[in-house]
Amino acid sequence: MSQLVGKRITLGVTGSIAAYKAADLTSQLIKYGAEVQVIMTHGATKFISPLTLQVLSRRPVGVDIWDEGKNSVPSHIEMADTSDLLIVAPLTAHVMAEFAHGLAPDLLTSVYLATQGPVLLCPAMNGKMYHHPATQANLKTLRGRGHAIVDPAEGMLACGYEGVGKLAPVEEIVSRTLAILG
Numbered sequence: 272m273s274q275l276v277g278k279r280i281t282l283g284v285t286g287s288i289a290a291y292k293a294a295d296l297t298s299q300l301i302k303y304g305a306e307v308q309v310i311m312t313h314g315a316t317k318f319i320s321p322l323t324l325q326v327l328s329r330r331p332v333g334v335d336i337w338d339e340g341k342n343s344v345p346s347h348i349e350m351a352d353t354s355d356l357l358i359v360a361p362l363t364a365h366v367m368a369e370f371a372h373g374l375a376p377d378l379l380t381s382v383y384l385a386t387q388g389p390v391l392l393c394p395a396m397n398g399k400m401y402h403h404p405a406t407q408a409n410l411k412t413l414r415g416r417g418h419a420i421v422d423p424a425e426g427m428l429a430c431g432y433e434g435v436g437k438l439a440p441v442e443e444i445v446s447r448t449l450a451i452l453g
């Protein structure tokens with residue numbers, strides 16, 4: 272369980288019903304020895320408390336891009352420069368679209384644009400949202416950029432809809448992380 276010792280991971284969490292699974296993912300990454308910097312969108316904070324992820328990651332969670340403290344280098348640039356891997360799990364349709372189009376209205380999307388290293392994206396959403404041509408076009412753009420994508424799983428979704436869209440199992444996200452960084 273020490274394959275990620277010395278590795279710095281930025282974990283972006285967005286406003287999906289699956290956001291609570293980021294707690295388990297954070298815990299697993301910490302157990303493998305990684306340093307984990309969590310960034311949440313404001314939407315994600317509606318689903319899980321930053322305090323939970325702060326305690327599990329053992330460091331403050333980034334949410335507000337304007338919350339610079341006494342930093343002289345903007346946090347979003349520093350986070351991007353000092354990270355070995357950016358994981359976004361769960362990734363909403365909304366943030367996927369922002370990434371695809373280069374929009375950077377908040378901390379996570381700004382870190383994404385400043386990131387030059389590997390990116391691992393784990394979409395989760397209702398199947399109709401996932402299959403929408405806009406979402407599929409955005410996914411294609413992001414794959415074309417060379418980002419690793421952990422495809423959503425099939426099953427009963429939280430909205431009651433049966434089909435594709437569930438966040439992939441945390442074990443699968445961890446094993447893709449180990450394959451990239453291990």
Ligand SMILES: Cc1cc2nc3c(=O)[nH]c(=O)nc-3n(C[C@H](O)[C@H](O)[C@H](O)COP(=O)(O)O)c2cc1C
Nearest residue numbers: 285286287288312314315363364365366395396397
């Ligand atoms: C109960 C509930 C569950 C949601 N689950 C998802 C989801 O799994 N995936 C998704 O893309 N959007 C989901 N949404 C919609 C997003 O929360 C919404 O698009 C929000 O603006 C996303 O903000 P963010 O992408 O900046 O985090 C959900 C909304 C609600 C109210």
